[in-house]
Amino acid sequence: MGKDMKQTTRRFQQMYEKLKKFHYKLTPQRIAILKILSERFDHPRPEDIYDDLQQQLPTTSPATVYKTLTVLKKLKEVLEIQYSHESNRYDAVNPFPHPHIFCTACQKITDLDFSEYDILQKKIALQTGYHVETVCLEVAGVCPDCQKISESFPGSR
């Protein structure tokens, strides 16, 4: 069993227990969604989750996916990444606020490992006098892999 597998199982169990603790019903639909969420490291959209779900429970409705995400959001078991007039993306693997970086070439969303993110909140609070609640840092650019490709095919974009 790989390390990802262990992490996946643990996240599934954490979410399962959280739902139980707060007396939400553990329906087959919800259990399937939890499993999908715990296995997807790529910040899926509701429709991505719905597509996966169709494999197992073909009668499920998209509304159920949205409703389950709403519940998990309330319980802070999934992080919602909002995009204007595109579908939201969700991260249940790491549900705590963290920054992301989006590659405009290959469209991949990756957790941004930016060491200073955690102290940003304090710095901003100090400089502005605000009581800071959320710090949303979303970066876009071209990933190293895609830079290599565009070097090999100059002028292709």
Next chain:
Amino acid sequence: MGKDMKQTTRRFQQMYEKLKKFHYKLTPQRIAILKILSERFDHPRPEDIYDDLQQQLPTTSPATVYKTLTVLKKLKEVLEIQYSHESNRYDAVNPFPHPHIFCTACQKITDLDFSEYDILQKKIALQTGYHVETVCLEVAGVCPDCQKISESFPGSR
């Protein structure tokens, strides 16, 4: 003439000249929208701009507001601040990318004067190897004024 007035006039002229330079027609609708945009420091939504516009040109359509904003966006004369499933907000007073802070109590959006924003891009590029194109930093919290109010009325929120 106050300082804001001078700044307002200058921004109007800058936008006006930019449109002219790129051979966009200077219609009464566009001129009115430029004036509104140059005067509003509060990051208005398209519907806010439309409401103001109704005072002067009551037959204007919301589509015209959207189309004009699209043009100004392309010319980098307005900054679009995207909100998921809420209206976008626009800043033509300072059209260059900059961070904002939103007060969750009074709903005010203010330019975040965060001195380290400009170097964020380089730091992230260095740490990740990405060619960074945009850095979106949007903070939410309670502004100093609203903190005072909630001290005077403890437990009111």
Next chain:
DNA sequence: TTTTTATATGATAATTATTATCCATTGATA
């Protein structure tokens, strides 16, 4: 185990911001 019941599901409609379409109008140029 059966009964009960509050909650969840699924089908569908509603909502909302934005974009697309299309024809009549008009600003800019000659």
Next chain:
DNA sequence: TATCAATGGATAATAATTATCATATAAAAA
């Protein structure tokens, strides 16, 4: 002033999400 491509306005289309509501069901109670 005549010309014409660009623009405006009315309206339809789009797309993600949320609301509604009758039916089904997980879980607690009997």
